[in-house]
Amino acid sequence: MDNAGIAGILGHMAKLLEFRGENPYKIAAYEKASRSVKAYEKELSDIYRRGRLPAVPGVGKAIKDKIEEMLTTGTFEEYEQILAEIPPGIHEIMNISGVGPKTARSLHERLGVESVEDLIRAAEEHRIRRLPRLGPKQEERLLRAAKSRVESSDFRRSSLTAAGIIAQQIIEELDNSPSIQRIAIAGSLRRRKETVGNIDLVALSEEPEKAIDSFVHLQKAERELEGVDDLGEYSHAAIVYEGNIRVDLYVSPEARCGPLMQYLTGSKEHNIRLQELARGRGYSVSEHGLICAGRIPENGTAGGGAGYLAKENELYRVLGLGWLPPEIREDRGEIEAGLNGRVPRLIERKDIRGDLHVHSRWSDGRNSIEELAMHAMVLGYEYIAITDHSPSTGIANGLSEERLLEHIREIEDVNERIDGIRLLSGTECDIRSDGRLDYSSELLESLDIVVVAVHAGLEQDREKMTQRIVAALENEHVDILAHPTGRKFGKRTGYEVDMDKVMQTAFDNEKVLEINSSPSRLDLNDMHARMAKEMGVKVAIDTDTHSLAHFENIRYGIDVARRAWLEPQDVVNTLSLKDICSILRV
DNA sequence: GCCGTTTTCGGCCCGACTGTTTTCAGTCG
Numbered sequence: 001m002d003n004a005g006i007a008g009i010l011g012h013m014a015k016l017l018e019f020r021g022e023n024p025y026k027i028a029a030y031e032k033a034s035r036s037v038k039a040y041e042k043e044l045s046d047i048y049r050r051g052r053l054p055a056v057p058g059v060g061k062a063i064k065d066k067i068e069e070m071l072t073t074g075t076f077e078e079y080e081q082i083l084a085e086i087p088p089g090i091h092e093i094m095n096i097s098g099v100g101p102k103t104a105r106s107l108h109e110r111l112g113v114e115s116v117e118d119l120i121r122a123a124e125e126h127r128i129r130r131l132p133r134l135g136p137k138q139e140e141r142l143l144r145a146a147k148s149r150v151e152s153s154d155f156r157r158s159s160l161t162a163a164g165i166i167a168q169q170i171i172e173e174l175d176n177s178p179s180i181q182r183i184a185i186a187g188s189l190r191r192r193k194e195t196v197g198n199i200d201l202v203a204l205s206e207e208p209e210k211a212i213d214s215f216v217h218l219q220k221a222e223r224e225l226e227g228v229d230d231l232g233e234y235s236h237a238a239i240v241y242e243g244n245i246r247v248d249l250y251v252s253p254e255a256r257c258g259p260l261m262q263y264l265t266g267s268k269e270h271n272i273r274l275q276e277l278a279r280g281r282g283y284s285v286s287e288h289g290l291i292c293a294g295r296i297p298e299n300g301t302a303g304g305g306a307g308y309l310a311k312e313n314e315l316y317r318v319l320g321l322g323w324l325p326p327e328i329r330e331d332r333g334e335i336e337a338g339l340n341g342r343v344p345r346l347i348e349r350k351d352i353r354g355d356l357h358v359h360s361r362w363s364d365g366r367n368s369i370e371e372l373a374m375h376a377m378v379l380g381y382e383y384i385a386i387t388d389h390s391p392s393t394g395i396a397n398g399l400s401e402e403r404l405l406e407h408i409r410e411i412e413d414v415n416e417r418i419d420g421i422r423l424l425s426g427t428e429c430d431i432r433s434d435g436r437l438d439y440s441s442e443l444l445e446s447l448d449i450v451v452v453a454v455h456a457g458l459e460q461d462r463e464k465m466t467q468r469i470v471a472a473l474e475n476e477h478v479d480i481l482a483h484p485t486g487r488k489f490g491k492r493t494g495y496e497v498d499m500d501k502v503m504q505t506a507f508d509n510e511k512v513l514e515i516n517s518s519p520s521r522l523d524l525n526d527m528h529a530r531m532a533k534e535m536g537v538k539v540a541i542d543t544d545t546h547s548l549a550h551f552e553n554i555r556y557g558i559d560v561a562r563r564a565w566l567e568p569q570d571v572v573n574t575l576s577l578k579d580i581c582s583i584l585r586v
Numbered sequence: 587g588c589c590g591t592t593t594t595c596g597g598c599c600c601g602a603c604t605g606t607t608t609t610c611a612g613t614c615g
Contacts, residue, residue, distance in 0.1 A: 029587035394600035457603045
């Protein structure tokens, strides 16, 4: 169990204690311990394996014992007891944005609400507005939040990150199977969609039965799904894998894997357009390949029968489309672009030259500025911006004006000591509820880069929120708007905001919008990022790093950018140090 | 439950924002 896992349980414990109305200082102690473990620079499990747990601030005798218990058993007794006492639906209710432990408790005690469905009923019957401190406005808000919660849980989709990790596990295990020559990811995971409903895999094998057998007996396969639709002569099986995710495996002989990969990669909309195009040219295209009245298409490679193409790219080439990267196969104009030879040269990891949103230990990051610099240098970056929090984000140890000045001095100091990378002094400055910023203009001017973001007051109405963000973007010192919609997976859909207006303001004032690469955010999303490109607004792909490992999240931001058709010139952190300094005027 | 140059008990404790209030409780990052 890693620090994040321990911190997660401690934090949940605090919530449960609060629900039960325990001593507030005890609750605060668990919260503090949770934050402290999360921010601790070394993995506690590593240290514990070698001996004793170190002294962690805010962790005393009692919680230390519980951490040891967690490291041994994965949980602790008191937590399990309290979990068992509280109805399971309560946890979900507390996850609804705007409902904390106190509200959940009041709903439970006074109205008998034990599930999200109960909550919806209570709201519809106007019983919630009669509770203390909850009026009609809150009731309406809770109803909306609860309903969106139910809708999103109908199709329990996995995050791209989780699905990617599982797919990798399965591939590694199946690679050892002698009956399988190669195995590849298809479906929405290959298109790098932000959530996926299932994982589609294609295995290359001349012994399909054996391949399927290895698949359904994977170590973490929970059960095989019966009665799944088959796909012509391709062998196919579906399983439920650990973590309740469906995985499909299709087996193909080498000669036909191209069309199968193409078909299974989709999207469905893309395939429909592709079929239309093929029909217009006298072909038909399906999972069996490109067929022209039973004969092999021109330039095609003959496979196991009439008209089979072994390779996916040949299929696209024969149709006159060139190569279409999987990320853009959504029927959002890629067919036309292919026909006109205007397929974008999508951004790649190697194009990224720096990261403009990084937190250090000065606020809520885990590492020192120097550690961040050294690590970024190893990644081959030319620059990173150190953007710690401003005072409004007090819980994240936001920097007072005095501390920000010291912060700037330390950055200068590290810049002088270390060659090979340039640190930009910055801030992730809060946009207050009225649109004013957390620091004075003089102070903002003394920074190399100003990233602004909304962290509190997320429930403002659309007009107010839009005005708030617009005001910030009109500030001459601001450079980048971070996580522009504020969404968090599994938590909230993002605040109400007029994106058209935000983007227009960004364009008019030459401001940059962020694609936040954190797997829990991915904000801007692909549609918004595409909209930015079309409106001529530049984008920064940043990681919002809070510990060294987070730098790697850049790949998820790049996935979003590629799905949005972004090319290197659309993204500011592909610029060289010299050019980025020139647009930042530093 | 944590902590201690006031050290084994008694104080501790983020600040902004909102909706509900008429001075504040609850939520959030």
